Amino acid sequence: MLRNYFKIAFRNLLRNKVYSTINIVGLAIGVASCILIFLYVKDELSYENHFSKADRIVRVAGEVIFEGHQDAFSVTPPPLYDAVREFSGVESVTQFFQAGKQTVWYQDQSFTEDKLLFADSAFFRVFDYAFVAGNPATALSTPNAIVLTEELAQKYFGGAAQAMGQVLRFSKDSYTVTGVYRDQGHSHIAASGLLSRLTVDSQTPEDVRNNQWFNLNRYTYALLPDPQHIPDFQKQLDVLTEAHVNPWIKENRLSAHVKYIAQPLKSIHFDTRYGGDGLSPKGNISYVYIFGAVAVFLLLIACINYMNLATARSAKRAKEVGLRKVVGADRSQIIWQFIGESVLLTLIAVLLALALVQIFIPNFNTLTDKNFTSDFFMHWEFLSVVLAIVLFVGIVAGSYPAFFLSGFKPADVLKSDKHPKGGSATLRRALVVLQFSISLIMIIGTIVVFMQMHFLKNSDLGFKKEQVMVIDIPSGDSTLVQHLPLIKQKLEQHPKVLQTSNTLSIPAEGLSRTLMLMEQDGEMVEKTMDAIAVDHDFIPVLGIQMQAGRNFSPNIKTDERSGIIINEAAAKWLGWADPLGKKVITGNEEIADNSARVIGVVKDFHITSLHSEVQPLAIFLVPQSAGYLLARLAPEDQAATIQFIQEQWRTFDPEHPMEYFFMDEFFDKQYRAEEKMLTVFGYFAGLTILIACLGLFGLASFTAEQRTKEIGIRKVLGSSVSDIVLLLSKDFALLVLLAIALASPIAWYGMRQWLQDFAYRVDLSWWIFAIAGFAALAIALLTVSLQAVKAALLDPVKALRT
Amino acid sequence: MNKEELVIETQNLQKKYITDTVETTALAGVDLSIKRGEFVAIMGPSGCGKSTLLNILGMLDSPSSGVFKFLGQDISNATERQRAKLRKHNLGFVFQSFNLIDELTVEENIALPLAYLGVSKAETNKRVQEAMERMGIAHRRNHFPQQLSGGQQQRVAIARATVSNPALILADEPTGNLDSVHGREVMAMLAELNESGTTVVMVTHSPSDAEYAHRIVNLFDGQIVTENLNVKRHAAELL
Incomplete structure (x- = not known):
């Protein structure tokens, strides 16, 4: 039986090339976008995952209230190190700070390094990087020691083994390589090497190290026995600030109030509240949301195409359904047949999508500042996601046609002179409106972001930044x-x-x-x-x-x-x-x-x-x-x-x-985030409108086909070609107008929210919506009229004979 | 085989179609009994309810009221699933417009009922082969329906209707789309099937087709007006 279903599905795909192409291409674009976005989201959410103790590491951040104005910092004062070490229920504490831009000499070569940290020996107890050479327990326990990433060891010495014991000269001191580790995953601590903090601590006045509570320049991390200890750790921080830090600040006649916050390690990447967080670029959780939403929308629009086209051409499948019922199929068997068909179609689309992913990975990397390769293709996690997409899309897109088609009464559909209407036209119209609303929101978003970017770059700043x-x-x-x-x-x-x-x-x-x-x-x-x-x-x-x-x-x-x-x-x-x-x-x-x-x-x-x-x-x-x-x-x-x-x-x-x-x-560069947003919106607005138009093209061709006889009669009675084109286009134009009415307030609200981020911004004038609406209408009408003209030019004698 | 066993028995069978404004009566109380092995022709003018009756007998449609017993079992209130089950085990259909699936070959079309019955592959091949040979279409096994003449298509349809050895074959104007030569061929096949024991109920406009039946039921405005025994056919059988 299964073979029979697949046979029919395949032969149907081959016989209806336009229909199959529209569906497969639309779904492939949707699925390819989903795969790329899945990679992005997974990558963004993978920060710190490679540390085995990640869920019980906290960073201490500080909030400072100064003249009623609140500032938040990820850097903390040096004496916090000893204070936190006194806390109960703390396994380990490490404190480090950025070395800034350093010139490093090896033999007669010099390089600039700006991702080095001064860290203590507890660093590798808290963050368990995999060591390629050297001992993590002792690597930073002496002054003038340096531990390198594999990459840096390669750059200077040509390998980890060769690096051990070698000396690198800095402008002030020299450092001996005591270890090489592998930087295998994403972390907000994007260091290329660690210098022993003991080297500089011995040069720092004791008063600064022990008593200066307002010198915010070091990152402090604590390893707790388990994640449940975080509230207890926070309590101890509160006691410390109330009993010690704030009285000290008052004594030194600074009118500030400090509160320390225990920040779970995994939350740091997306947390943009804290200043001085210059270790690595922050993630933007709203990108994760925007990308995710776009992926779902694209897939949804492609699914809608499938549902619309499948029900529109249901008249063609009605006889088959009736016949299968006559020879003994019950409804559930018919349902499964159609779902199987859409799963098959999705499977083909997914194969095409994988090819698209392969082609567009470099562009996507530029867009997201990531480094994806197609290695993940054979990874089980990836394959299971692909399988999940196939099943989900296949079942979602296939279910409506399946339930609709399986409901045909054989007695109605097997009469040669009676054809069932092609599904609920109202539902199909509603879905087209939904598709175009989404497309319009994307188009309006693109226009607004573009205008704001133009405004930002061309506003009078009060100084001349050019040249x-x-x-x-x-x-x-x-x-x-x-x-x-x-x-x-x-x-x-x-x-x-x-x-x-x-x-x-x-x-x-x-x-x-x-x-x-x-x-x-x-x-x-x-x-x-x-x-x-x-x-x-x-x-x-x-x-x-x-x-x-x-x-x-x-x-x-x-x-x-x-x-x-x-x-x-x-x-x-x-x-x-x-x-x-x-x-x-x-x-x-x-x-x-x-x-x-x-x-x-x-x-x-x-x-x-x-x-x-x-x-x-x-x-x-x-x-x-x-x-x-x-x-x-x-x-x-x-x-x-x-x-x-x-x-x-x-x-x-x-x-x-x-x-x-x-x-x-x-x-x-301050507008990089917005610039990326513009690119993302631009690309995906183009794709949504493309997929929506593919669907519209398919629908228009079926409508024209269904109304062949009507068109023939109208032509015999004296209708002109333009009358017919108007007749067929009018309905679709109405749907797009409805979509404009629906999308405009949503886009207006969304873009107003986005513009709140700027103290200086463009106005959301009515004509932005008018331009977007006009563009969508023009594209839709162009798509539909291609079919309409074809139908209108058909010889009426031919049309009436069938 | 008990010749007196009733395959079909209806009492006061009614069917009304109700739309927003109009109530149309298609069947206004039909009492009909069909014995096993019988060949019954249903005749009458367009709109008299012939097809409605056939659809109800074929369990493709359900009556508005009245009793419908199939092989002694009352199925007036059977569910769609129960009717589908009865259909696939006991009924074969032949239509005026053949109703073959365009995407399947001759062989695949004939095998379809067996697939829904869950018959093994070897058994299916055997029975499909027999059916094709019986209908003289074995050489066309890999052709698609559009590549065949009308007469050949109807023979495929009959092969499909009989491949599962149903107790009852329902034929709706089986010769309506055929020329007279092919029409006679098809009727001869139905008669042959009936002679080998299959009960046949046929709706037809053609008096000459009706000649093949044992009994002719005339329908008018949803009611049976006359039931005639076909003397010629009875005489032939008595000989």
Whole structure:
């Protein structure tokens, strides 16, 4: 019997090529998207899974309430290490911090490494990385030891075995390789190597290590006996802050309140609340949701095509159903036959989908910043997901046609002059409306995201980010910093280098909040605000406008210690009608030297992305710093100019490779998440509309076929081709209009939510919806009219004879 | 075999079709008994209820009221599943428009009832072969229905109706779509089947086809108006 079903299914597929193609292609696209998205979601959810103790590791994060303003940090003070070690029910504690950008020498080669951590010997007790060489228990228990990932050992020494015992030179110290481990899975700790923390601890003052509770620079992790201990651990943290940390802060006259939070390891990847979390890029759980929803939608639309086409052409299968019943099939047998048929079709679609996945994996990798390969094809987990998709889609898509077709009464369908109507037209229409609503939501989403991106990139930021080259000055090289005025001079001699600036801070970089005393109604009031340190040329190089007062001047020596520039937002926030000359005290108020005066006010400029409003800002003068060198270049011949700058730079710093980037690219990186969203929306909006149109094409052709006789009669009675096209297209146009009415409010609501993330955003004007609706309508009508014209041109004599 | 056993017995069989506005009576109280081995022809003008009656007898449709006994068992209120079971074990159908499955070959079409009966593969092959030979279509076994003439298609349909050795064959205008030569061929086959013991009930417009039956039932406006014994056929049998 099964063979019989398959035979019929196969012969039906071959006989109805258009119908089969529409279904198989639609389903294949849906399934391929599902597979790719499954890979993405699985990968995103796999963080920390390779640590066998992952579910009982917690990170201590801190919330600081400062002037009613709450900040959250993933970094904690050094003394927390000893304090947590005193806790009951803690198996192990490890504390580490980022080494920053380091230049590493081996023999005569040098490399820049920025993913190294200073860690203690407990690190490998908590995080059980697999060691390729060396002993995890002792690898970091001596100063000047370094443990490398297999990758880094390969890069420097050509293998793990060769690396052991070798010495790597850093600018301050040298380190001996004591171990090599394999970094086999995703972790938020994306380190390429670990340096023994003992090396630097011995150089850190004891007071900082033991008593400074407001120095937030280290990551602290604890290993608990089991996950149930987390609440107890949290209680001990609360006791610590109330009994010790907050009293200490008060004693040191800081008006802050601290709370420590035990954060389960596995939750870290998606938790974006905590600042200073620079270990690895954060995951975005809303992407996981958006991708997931898109996958389900695509598959749903493809399933709807199958259901619609299967019921529409049910008239053709009715006789077979009737006959099978006559010779003794009962209803359940017919149901299983049709479900089997859709499972078979899905199976073919899935094979095609696997080919599509193979082809599109590289594009998908770019889109998601991942590194998927097709190795997973033979993995049991993957195969079982594919099997689940086949069965799920086969049964979901097949069930409605199966129940519908199996309900035919043989007595009705076996009469040659009687044909059953092709299923419930109302349901089919409702499903088409659903398909087009989903497509429209995607189209509207794409337009809105595109417009917002255009807006973000082209808004007036209050400074000119274009044609500004930024050179990263390596830290720890004091001679280079001393030479900076000379370097600036040399560079500016080139006609295409318009102006340069040496600055500690640049826009789009993390800002630090500084505590200051500011004059308000004749009294000095404690305030915190964002602060940046720049040289004399920063404001002109970036084209920032002065609103009042003046820029820092190299001729006025007092500017360096007692000059301060604020922005308009700061003046407004402080209630200063005339800010010039107002008194500001930074640092410790007992040192009178630290008092400064406001010498200028700049017009507001966006130092951070347009996600947030312009915040009050204080600008200090630091004429020479190991931050960045900015160079405004003339737009023409930039390659030659850059080469000139590189040559000049090398004469001053032959040791480090010169690292540079452009201000506009750096600033726009802040919109990477949105840019990705735009690509995702763009691709999938295209796919949803494509699959929906495939379905519409199929439906239109069946409608035309069903109405052949009617069209023939109309033509005999004098109807023109355009009348017929209109007749056939009108119904579908109505469905799309209904979809527009349905989709618009949903899309409006969703996109309004999305735009809430931005302090500066585009308006959701009516014409966005009009454009999307018009586009959908045009595509749908084009699809339908192809069929309609074909039907209308048919010879009426032929049409009436059948 | 007990010749007097009743295959079909109906009492006051009624069928009404009710739509939103109109109630149409298709059968207005039919009393009919058919004995095992009989060949009965049902005749009457279009719309008299012939096909409705045949569909109810074939358990493809259920009566609105009245009693319908099949092999002595009352099935007026049987479920769809019970009727499907009775159908596949006891009935064979032949239609005016042949109703072969276009996607299956001659051989596969004939084998279909056996598949639903769960007959083994070897047994199926044997019985299909016999049926094809009996109908003279064995050389066409791998052809699809559209590749055959009308007469050949109807022979395939008869082969399919008889392959499971049903007690009763229901034929609905079996010669309606055939020319006279092929029509006579088909009638001869039905008569032959009847002679070998199968009960046949046939709906027809054609008086010449009706000549093959033992008994002719005339239906008018949903009621039996006359029942005539076919003297010729009885005489032939008595000889």
